[in-house]
Amino acid sequence: MKRASLLLAALLLAGTALPAHAADAADTPATSPSGDFAVTGATIAIGDGSAPISGGAVLVRGGKIVAAGSDVAIPAGIPVIDGTGKWVTPGLVTAMTDLGLVDVGAVDESNDSYGGTARFSAGLDVSLAIDNDAPPVAVSRAGGITRAGVAPVAANAIFAGQGAVIDLAQNGPGTVQPRAFQLVELGERGADLAGGSRVAAQALLRNALREARELSQHKPGKDSKNAAAAEPAQPGDALLTRVDAAALIPVVAGKQPLFVHVERAADIRSLLALGREFPALRLVIVGAGEGWRVANEIAAAKVPVLASALADLPGTFETLAATQSNVGRMTAAGVKVALGSFYDNDQPRYAPQFAGNLVGLSRVPGATGLSWGQALAAITSIPADILGQGAVFGSLKPGLAADLVLWDGDPLELSSAPVTIFIDGRPQSLVNHQSRLRQRYRHPGEEGLPKAYE
């Protein structure tokens, strides 16, 4: 039953949601409106790859991190949250999701992640459709996700369109940065979209980059007799619409990252060659299921990767060499790797479990996992960095947004869950559809009145 959707979603991720463990509004701590507070006595995990610090503190002022670690002076008068027995991490960051584009994945009317008959591709801009009230946003927030990249799914062309970066704050503006990256398919999916072969996909991509470059270089000439003619037109043999070509101008100019979904080693090599051909491109590899086989080449090219943590099946002919050691081996080779999610039921809220598995993998002979600090970084600071937001959020370094999650135990452990969440220093509700159902059905019997009155 899920097969079809698995295949479809294998292209990308479906982000959706988190369990609503944590308690509801009652747990929201008192903080001053200006976002000034401190958490003390907690285990602090900075998110930059370092090991957690026990008995530490975090100081927040004006919605920003002032200090975090073991020697944090707490000014008098600052509201203090007792973090004894708790862990504090940065809010989790998932670099590619469909959060805000989907209410229920299989309900077409509610799903804006792709449109098979849309007339545009690269020009699509998901920021215009993001709905911060979509149920998966609240469920993901309750799982500790505070920021996410939102990507469209390629449906009618190799270009999926322009993704955005959002925060998951309740009632928040949602979009932090529109048009944060362009996404293109160059593997099996790209081949299919291009007409049936990777060769065609490569030709389409190169042509598109050329058309964008030409469009960017177009200067209104002497034939411009009126304002309308000053608008650059696409030549008669152009394959892209003007909107799509224009959207690729920042990609060609290196102002907007180009996320490229490829899995197999040969496709990665081919992509790295493209990078040499178009040196201005800011490439990010999405997928890289066989990335470990060319890890040194990826590292040398300084191309970051969004990889699935636990894919270890030859699910396609482009992931024959898949192994859970992929992320660890690439990281060890010096590649900047963040965990992505690439299947429809791998929702962003599973990121800590995936990261924890990679820590467990480090105890397996012959396998390569991550240290605890690296694993947390792979779901916080590294994805933030890849999204171009490393100076804005993603760790507990001074000056960054105070996106904090307080956990009731080791954040990567299965028994743990967020108990309190802040975004930009503001406490967030953990109430969602699931938490309300949980309350209603704590005892299944009906007494006095139907469940609908509870």
Next chain:
Amino acid sequence: MTRMGSFRTIGRTAAHVLAGLALLASPGAGMAETKAVPTTPVWQENPYPSTYKPYPGEPTAIVGATVFDGTGGEIAGGTVLLKGGKVVAVGDARLAVPDGYRRIDGTGKFVTPGVIDIHSHLGVYASPGVQAHSDGNEATSPTTPQVWAEHSVWPQDPGFSRALTNGGVTSMQILPGSANLIGGRSVVLKNVYARTVQAMKFPGAPYGMKMACGENPKRVYGGRNTMPSTRMGNFAVDRQAWIKAAEYRKKRAEGKLTERDLAMDTMADVLDGKILVQNHCYRADEMAQVIDMAKEFGYKVTAFHHAVEAYKIADLLRENGICAAIWADWWGFKMEAFDGIPENAALLADAGACVIIHSDDANGIQRLNQEAAKARAAGRRIGIDVSDGQVIRWITLNPAKALGIDKQTGSLAPGKMGDLVLWNGNPLSVYSRPEKVWVDGALLFDLGDPKRRPVSDFELGLPGEGDVK
């Protein structure tokens, strides 16, 4: 499927004739070429019998481990003895290790029964997931009780090895998909690679029959403008099939059948209690309707699979003795999954209903222990505390019971199959992995020994062959 031609005659030798019902089998089905074999027109109840044989093992004693026995029990510093492919004894530190046993130090480690997945499509939707491997849904008619999943299973699915080495899975039920209201027969396998499906079949396991409620059948057939296109259509088609099956069963019992019907054979066997109904059903209200349908026609539902709303009717499931086979916390991917909650398992356990954690997924089957742990943790946060031992039962003895194989496996009791996992830490921790896995007393995975790591035919000579996965 040339495979069928090769093994058809093997199955005939061991089959037995259904008592009192030697019927004329319809000729054909390739029988013409088997000239040397007398085409005795008998009705074979078990025409594709298990040829599974345990591999040799040595007498083994695991000493000093925390033992979760599968029934809910926990023994600190426990000892488990394996010999002759069976569990010989389980006890605490006082249990002596007889001479001749290989002694394994289990200090700091954990032992559980082999993990059992009651809902897998390994083999019928094998990796790589190309169209040529899409053998799980005979989506050409809404009721296909005549198809048998074992005739689709590809025993070289690379997924079997990951389920063993990362998940500690030693037995599993392979089901047809959910496109159809009645999808066909399931098959229970031991997770031991073999050249044939028959050599993977769990000896003596009853068959299951896959049924499905809800969105999938009505979408698949409604999309073709054929019945069913609605939930009421789903029930109408089901009920009509049961009416026909009841009639067939009656004639069969009276020896009055003039023609054999494969589909009706399976359904009549359900009515006779020989085949267990494994029913995909998400919504609480639909499960309640199915329970009434089962009463209407006199069959029993053994387990509701994907029962994301089971928590809403935990009392009803308990009263009817039906297990809920569920994911820990899959949510929201389709309309009928919108009310899924992570506390589902804990709420069911709290109400005294039977809980099984299943995968339905070639990745999820590698982490059933973790899924169970997550489900337990969600319960703890609302004040429902299920012990480690009981949580392990969700992935061992409970699925064994719902598969009808609990006399042979699913718990660590003397005389049961030597199916067990030695974990390098508590299996309910994200940091733990199977260290060794025995199936019928044979060591078939060892974390430290690359020679005890299965590699499917498919992977030979391809990138990644023999790598850690």
